[in-house]
């Protein structure tokens with residue numbers, strides 16, 4: 143018998159569009175994301191990547207089209223018509239959201255341990271020892287020294303903050319993680335270490351992810367599939383290596399050649 147859970151898409155976008163007045167920031171976007179799949183959305187600044195990510199993660203309502211998500215009961219649900227409890231479940235448990243700016247995803251003045259632990263408390267954990275153990279274990283997984291567990295992220299470096307944000311997101315074992323320019327604003331060597339860590343975790347946990355990036359090196363390292371956006375439309379899509387090594391569209395060729403000079 144076929145394995146139905148992995149054969150069925152986790153997220154389905156159908157004819158998605160978003161307008162701001164006359165400006166069409168996103169139009170006619172349709173795709174399916176499967177369990178364990180990492181999709182990168184690439185394109186130059188203003189091409190609509192962040193708008194699309196916000197639509198996919200139910201932070202914006204579409205002007206047209208819809209996004210459906212397969213809940214843990216196996217039923218595909220339209221995000222726009224979810225009840226409040228289901229939305230809370232998604233945001234607190236089943237999804238992660240990694241912001242480019244860690245200050246948007248962390249509480250900068252409370253300890254690292256509390257930053258990770260409060261995601262667990264939000265889903266009903268109440269044993270202090272267990273919460274602290276889970277937080278310690280996640281700090282180690284993201285390569286943060288345990289003696290920093292009681293320090294607040296405002297005392298952390300940029301790379302450490304981003305790794306802490308990842309720990310906070312992954313501690314509830316989400317099935318889908320949205321990432322918005324996760325390595326943006328970091329030094330190149332810090333980016334490389336972070337990418338390596340993310341790649342390991344995504345593979346090990348079998349996570350599905352949608353990653354917005356203007357950095358094709360991030361797409362190459364993390365994603366299985368790429369969607370190239372221009373003026374709010376998806377102009378090319380395919381397996382990452384195929385699109386980046388042999389782009390069909392002149393726009394993608396330009397994107398690739400400016401990042402990877404011959």
Ligand SMILES: Nc1ncnc2c1ncn2[C@@H]1O[C@H](COP(=O)(O)OP(=O)(O)OP(=O)(O)O)[C@@H](O)[C@H]1O
Pocket residue numbers: 162165166167185186187188189190191192193194356
């Ligand atoms: N709240 C808003 N109101 C009006 N216009 C908006 C709004 N948000 C985005 N836009 C416009 O929509 C278009 C797409 O923006 P978006 O931020 O999605 O692009 P992007 O590819 O993520 O760019 P960047 O990489 O610079 O963040 C742009 O022209 C932008 O100015």
